[in-house]
Amino acid sequence: MDSTAAAPMSGRKAQAARNDALIREAARAVFTADPGAPISAVAEHAGVGISALYRRYGSKEALLQSLADEGMDRYLAEVERALADDGDPWEAFAAFMRRCLDIGAGSLTMRLAGSFEVTEDMGRKGREIHAATERLLDRTKDAGTLRSEISVGDVSVMLEHLHTIRIGDDARTNRLQHRYLALMLDAMRLTDATELPGPPPGWLELRGRYGD
Numbered sequence: 001m002d003s004t005a006a007a008p009m010s011g012r013k014a015q016a017a018r019n020d021a022l023i024r025e026a027a028r029a030v031f032t033a034d035p036g037a038p039i040s041a042v043a044e045h046a047g048v049g050i051s052a053l054y055r056r057y058g059s060k061e062a063l064l065q066s067l068a069d070e071g072m073d074r075y076l077a078e079v080e081r082a083l084a085d086d087g088d089p090w091e092a093f094a095a096f097m098r099r100c101l102d103i104g105a106g107s108l109t110m111r112l113a114g115s116f117e118v119t120e121d122m123g124r125k126g127r128e129i130h131a132a133t134e135r136l137l138d139r140t141k142d143a144g145t146l147r148s149e150i151s152v153g154d155v156s157v158m159l160e161h162l163h164t165i166r167i168g169d170d171a172r173t174n175r176l177q178h179r180y181l182a183l184m185l186d187a188m189r190l191t192d193a194t195e196l197p198g199p200p201p202g203w204l205e206l207r208g209r210y211g212d
Contacts, residue, residue, distance in 0.1 A: 001182040016056075022046040023053055024070070026062055028104065032163070039063065064116040072125045079132045083139070090145035093136060094185050100159055101181055102174070130203055147191055153201030157186055 015068040026046035030037050043050045055110040082096035099105075118126075133152045140146040162184075165177050187193075 019046075019048050019052050020056055022048060023063075024141060025066065028066055030063070032104075033066070061116045065119065065122070068116065069119075069122055069125070071105060072099055072122065074103050075100060076125065076129050076132065078103070078105060079129065079136055083132065084138050089140045089143035090189065093140045093146065096136065097159075097181060097185065098178065101162055101177055104163060105159065117140075144191060145189055147185060147193065147196070149196045149200065150188055151200035152203070153206055156206060157201060 006174045023042060030042050030045050034041075039053065039057075040050055040065070042055045046053070053063075057066065063093040066169045078096055078099050081099075085095075130152050133155060137146065137150060137152065137155070141148055142152075162177050162181055165180065166173055167176055170201045
């Protein structure tokens, strides 16, 4: 018998885990639609009691911090996955963008910018994300398949805007988001196109959106 196998959770712990998953899913939906929504709207959307929510998260800010931190982890995992792909650099980059769109990477974090305190760990993680994304862009540019002006800020803003597309049901919304991502990717690959107007948003501009 494998002694390292995780023991099954008790009924109470399993229910708590299910409640937490429901709360986090509901919070992503509620706060993406309305960052100013009360925390009670999350409990209602999740179908759990407000007391169950407060047992896990002591305040709306604590919930927002947790969701933003989780989003950063998911994005970082995707950029590291792209960097580990030693196949065609453009295909690795394009696949990275499509995965980020599907997991909602960056959408909630940007949507809620300024509505919660950025922890020291989140600041460190943000710098790590910025540097990793820059490496991915540099590799794609070195392969001659990405416009030289494209920066980390451009990627962040494009993903944020794509996530604002909400037409029809979830399936229709997803197809439309990917439709417009495909158009953006085509434009990003036009390496001999006219230079883009103005500089891209820099690290300090993006960081400043969080109130720091």
